[in-house]
Amino acid sequence: MIFTNQFYEMEKYIAGLQDIICSNLESLDKIKFVEDNWTHKEGGGGITRIIQNGKVFEKGGVNISSVSGLLQEEIAAKLKVQKMNFGACGISVVIHPFSPKIPTIHMNVRYFEMENGKSWFGGGIDLTPYYPYPDDFRFFHSVMKDACDKIFPGYYKEFKKECDEYFTIKHRNEMRGIGGIFFDYKDGSETKYFSLVKSIGNSFLQAYLPLIKRRKSEKFTEEDKLFQLIRRGRYAEFNLIYDRGTLFGLKTGGRIESILMSLPPKVKFIYNYIASPGTPQSEMMKLYQPQNWIKN
Amino acid sequence: MIFTNQFYEMEKYIAGLQDIICSNLESLDKIKFVEDNWTHKEGGGGITRIIQNGKVFEKGGVNISSVSGLLQEEIAAKLKVQKMNFGACGISVVIHPFSPKIPTIHMNVRYFEMENGKSWFGGGIDLTPYYPYPDDFRFFHSVMKDACDKIFPGYYKEFKKECDEYFTIKHRNEMRGIGGIFFDYKDGSETKYFSLVKSIGNSFLQAYLPLIKRRKSEKFTEEDKLFQLIRRGRYAEFNLIYDRGTLFGLKTGGRIESILMSLPPKVKFIYNYIASPGTPQSEMMKLYQPQNWIKN
Numbered sequence: 248m249i250f251t252n253q254f255y256e257m258e259k260y261i262a263g264l265q266d267i268i269c270s271n272l273e274s275l276d277k278i279k280f281v282e283d284n285w286t287h288k289e290g291g292g293g294i295t296r297i298i299q300n301g302k303v304f305e306k307g308g309v310n311i312s313s314v315s316g317l318l319q320e321e322i323a324a325k326l327k328v329q330k331m332n333f334g335a336c337g338i339s340v341v342i343h344p345f346s347p348k349i350p351t352i353h354m355n356v357r358y359f360e361m362e363n364g365k366s367w368f369g370g371g372i373d374l375t376p377y378y379p380y381p382d383d384f385r386f387f388h389s390v391m392k393d394a395c396d397k398i399f400p401g402y403y404k405e406f407k408k409e410c411d412e413y414f415t416i417k418h419r420n421e422m423r424g425i426g427g428i429f430f431d432y433k434d435g436s437e438t439k440y441f442s443l444v445k446s447i448g449n450s451f452l453q454a455y456l457p458l459i460k461r462r463k464s465e466k467f468t469e470e471d472k473l474f475q476l477i478r479r480g481r482y483a484e485f486n487l488i489y490d491r492g493t494l495f496g497l498k499t500g501g502r503i504e505s506i507l508m509s510l511p512p513k514v515k516f517i518y519n520y521i522a523s524p525g526t527p528q529s530e531m532m533k534l535y536q537p538q539n540w541i542k543n
Numbered sequence: 544m545i546f547t548n549q550f551y552e553m554e555k556y557i558a559g560l561q562d563i564i565c566s567n568l569e570s571l572d573k574i575k576f577v578e579d580n581w582t583h584k585e586g587g588g589g590i591t592r593i594i595q596n597g598k599v600f601e602k603g604g605v606n607i608s609s610v611s612g613l614l615q616e617e618i619a620a621k622l623k624v625q626k627m628n629f630g631a632c633g634i635s636v637v638i639h640p641f642s643p644k645i646p647t648i649h650m651n652v653r654y655f656e657m658e659n660g661k662s663w664f665g666g667g668i669d670l671t672p673y674y675p676y677p678d679d680f681r682f683f684h685s686v687m688k689d690a691c692d693k694i695f696p697g698y699y700k701e702f703k704k705e706c707d708e709y710f711t712i713k714h715r716n717e718m719r720g721i722g723g724i725f726f727d728y729k730d731g732s733e734t735k736y737f738s739l740v741k742s743i744g745n746s747f748l749q750a751y752l753p754l755i756k757r758r759k760s761e762k763f764t765e766e767d768k769l770f771q772l773i774r775r776g777r778y779a780e781f782n783l784i785y786d787r788g789t790l791f792g793l794k795t796g797g798r799i800e801s802i803l804m805s806l807p808p809k810v811k812f813i814y815n816y817i818a819s820p821g822t823p824q825s826e827m828m829k830l831y832q833p834q835n836w837i838k839n
Contacts, residue, residue: 283815297814306814418793483812484803487783488790497714497784504815507780512813516779516806518593518602519579 248315248332248362253441257358261311261338262294264448268309268340269296271452275459276301280309285502289316291334295505299512303349303463307342308508318361319499331362337370339492340451341509347475348462350376350383350424351482353509354451355492356444358435366435368444371406372451373414375424375482377475379530381540383461384425387454388540391428394450398443406430411537416485422535423485474528477520479511486510544611544628544658549737553654557607557634558590560744564605564636565592567748571755572597576605581798585612587630591801594638595808599645599759603638604804614657615795627658633666635788636747637805643771644758646672646679646720647778649805650747651788652740654731662731664740667702668747669710671720671778673771675826677836679757680721683750684836687724690746694739702726707833712781718831719781770824773816775807782806 269280278301286292293312298304313336323330337357344351356370374387388407395402410429415422428447433440486493486509496506522528565576574597582588589608594600609632619626633653640647652666670683684703691698706725711718724743729736782789782805792802818824 299814306812308814418796418799480806480810483779483810484783487780488793494784500714503714507812508814510776510812512811514776514779514810514812516602516803516808516810518595518604518804519800 248334250334250360251366253366253435254334254336254358254360257441257444258313258336260445260448261313261336261356264338264451265294265296265309265311268451271456272298272304272307272309272342275456275463276303278302278304283505285505287312287314287316287502288500289314291315291336293502293505295502295508297508301345303344303346303459305343305345306508306512307340308505309338309340310505310508311338312336312505322499326361328361328363328365333359333361335359338448339509342455343479343511344459344463346463346465347377347467347471348380348465349459350374350387351479351511352451352455354448356448358441358444360435367431368433368435368440369431370444370447371410371413371427371429372447372454373410373424373427373429374454375478376534377478377531378467378471379527379534380462381534383458384534384538385540386457387425387427390450390454392541394446395428395443398439398446402430402443403428408537414485416481417489419481421481422537423482425534425540426537470526470528473515474522474531476513476515477517479514480516483510483514544630546611546630546656547662549662549731550630550632550654550656553737553740554609554632556741556744557609557632557652560634560747561590561592561605561607564747567752568594568600568603568605568638571752571759572599574598574600579801581801583608583610583612583798584796585610587611587632589798589801591798591804593804597641599640599642599755601639601641602804602808603636604801605634605636606801606804607634608632608798608801618795622657624657624659624661629655629657631655634744635805638751639775639807640755640759642759642761643673643763643767644676644761645755646670646683647775647807648747648751650744652744654737654740656731663727664729664731664736665727666740666743667706667709667723667725668743668750669706669720669723669725670750671774672830673774673827674763674767675823675830676758677830679754680830680834681836682753683721683723686746686750688837690742691724691739694735694742698726698739699724704833710781712777713785715777717777718833719778721830721836722833766822766824769811770818770827772809772811773813775810776812779806779810 280296291314315334340354360366392403406428576592587610611630636650650668656662688699702724
C-alpha cells in the first residue's frame with residue numbers, strides 16, 4: 248500500500264516525540280529506558296522503551312509503532328468496508344511513578360490510513376492521581392484546554408466529556424482517574440486534526456513535568472501507598488475489561504508485552520476496601536467522578 | 544416463580560458445603576472467615592465469606608448465592624428464549640495461599656432454572672500452582688477423575704479437556720494453571736448431573752487439603768515468591784479478560800466485591816518477564832500447557 252505524506256510525517260512526529268519524552272523523564276530519575284525493537288509479521292513494527300524500578304518511576308513505557316497489513320475480517324466489518332490494506336502508527340505512553348503523590352499518566356495519539364483513501368486520527372491524555380491535590384488537577388486540565396482550544400475553541404469541552412465517559416469503570420460507576428481529553432475517528436483529510444494530535448503530543452511534558460517536580464520529594468504514609476496500590480488495581484480492572492486499545496491489540500495478535508506495559512508494576516486487590524471518612528483517600532474517592540476542573 | 548425441589552436441594556447442598564469448606568480451612572490457619580450477607584434487588588441474595596491476611600491463606604472467598612428475577616434482554620437472546628423468570632444458585636470458592644508452594648484453587652458449582660421448565664448445571668475445579676510438583680498435580684487430577692468417573696466413566700476425560708480449553712489465556716496460548724475439570728449447560732432434568740455436582744463439591748477438600756498440609760511448612764525463595772506474584776498477574780489477566788462468570792456478573796449488576804474476591808491479594812505486572820532456564824520457574828512454565836496428568 249502507498250501511504251500519504253501525512254502518514255510519513257506522523258511517523259516522524261511520533262519518533263521525535265518518543266525521544267523527547269524519554270530524555271526528559273530520564274533527566275528526573277537515575278535510570279535509563281531499555282529499548283526493544285520488534286517487527287510485525289505483515290509489515291512494519293515498533294520501538295518499545297521501558298523504564299522499571301527507578302526511584303521516581305516504578306514502571307513506564309514510551310512506545311511507538313507503525314504497522315501495515317490486511318484488515319482482519321471483524322475489523323473490516325466493524326468499519327463497514329471490504330477487507331483491504333491499512334497502515335496504523337502511533338505513540339503510547341503510560342508512566343507509573345513510585346510515589347502515590349505523583350499521578351499515573353497515559354497518553355496516546357494514533358493515525359490510521361486505509362487503501363480506499365479513508366484515514367483518521369485519535370488520541371488523548373488522562374491523569375490517574377492517588378492523592379487529592381485539586382490545584383494539580385486544575386493545572387493539568389488547563390494545559391489540556393490550551394492544547395485543544397488553540398486548534399479550535401470548544402474542543403476541550405467536547406473531548407473532556409468524551410474522556411470522562413471513556414475512562415469510566417462502568418460496573419462501579421467510577422472513573423479510573425480524573426480524566427483529561429479523548430477523541431477518536433477524526434477525519435484524517437482535515438489538517439486541523441493532525442495539528443490537534445501534535446498539539447496534544449507536545450503538551451504531555453508541559454502538563455506532567457511540573458506535577459512530578461512539585462511532588463517527587465514529598466513524604467507519604469503507608470495509607471497513601473496502600474491506596475495507590477488499590478487504585479492501581481482499578482487501573483488494571485479498567486484496562487483489562489474495558490480499554491478498547493488493549494483488548495483490540497491482544498485479540499488481533501499485537502505484541503503482548505508492549506500492550507501490557509500499561510499495567511501497574513505492583514497491585515493490591517483487597518476485599519471491600521473503603522477509605523475511612525475524613526482521610527485524603529476518602530476525599531480522593533469523591534474526585535473519581537466527572538468534575539468541572541476549569542471554566543470551559 | 545415456583546422452583547422445583549431440586550432447586551431447594553441445591554440451595555441446601557451449597558449452604559452445607561460452604562460451612563464444611565470454611566471450617567476445614569479455618570482449622571489450618573489462625574484466622575476466621577468474615578461473613579457478609581447481601582440481597583439481590585429482584586430476589587434472593589448471598590452469603591460471602593472472606594479470609595484475608597492469614598498465615599496460610601493470604602486471601603480467599605467461599606461464597607454462596609441464590610438469586611431470582613427476570614432474564615435480562617441479552618441473556619434471554621443468548622439462551623434463545625423469551626424474557627422470563629429464572630432462579631440461579633451456586634457456590635464459588637477461590638483460595639490464594641501466601642506460600643508459592645501451595646497452589647491457588649478455584650471451585651464453582653451452579654444450577655440455573657427457568658420458568659419454562661428448562662434447567663441446567665455447570666461447574667468445575669481447577670488448580671493454579673506456582674511451583675512444579677508434578678506428584679501434587681497428579682494427585683489433584685486423580686481426585687478429579689474419581690469424582691467424575693464414579694458418576695459416569697469418561698466424564699473426567701471430557702471435562703478435563705473442556706477445562707484445558709476454558710482456562711487458556713488465548714492471547715498467550717498458555718493456561719492459567721494446570722487445569723482440572725469444567726462443564727456447563729448440563730441438563731438439569733437428568734439426575735446424574737446433580738449427583739455429579741455433589742460429587743465434585745465433595746471432592747474439593749479431598750483434593751486440596753493434602754496439598755496444603757504437604758507444602759505449608761516448606762521454605763521458599765524470593766524468586767519463588769516473585770514468580771507467584773507474576774503468575775497471579777496472569778490470573779487477574781485471565782479473569783478480567785476471559786472469565787465468563789466474572790464478566791457476566793459485573794455487566795449484569797452482580798455484587799462486585801463478591802465477584803472480584805477471586806482476584807489475588809498482591810500482584811506484580813513486570814515487563815517481559817522470562818523465567819531463567821533450568822530454574823523451577825522455567826519448569827513450571829512448561830506445565831501451563833495441557834498435559835496427560837493421569838491415565839484417562
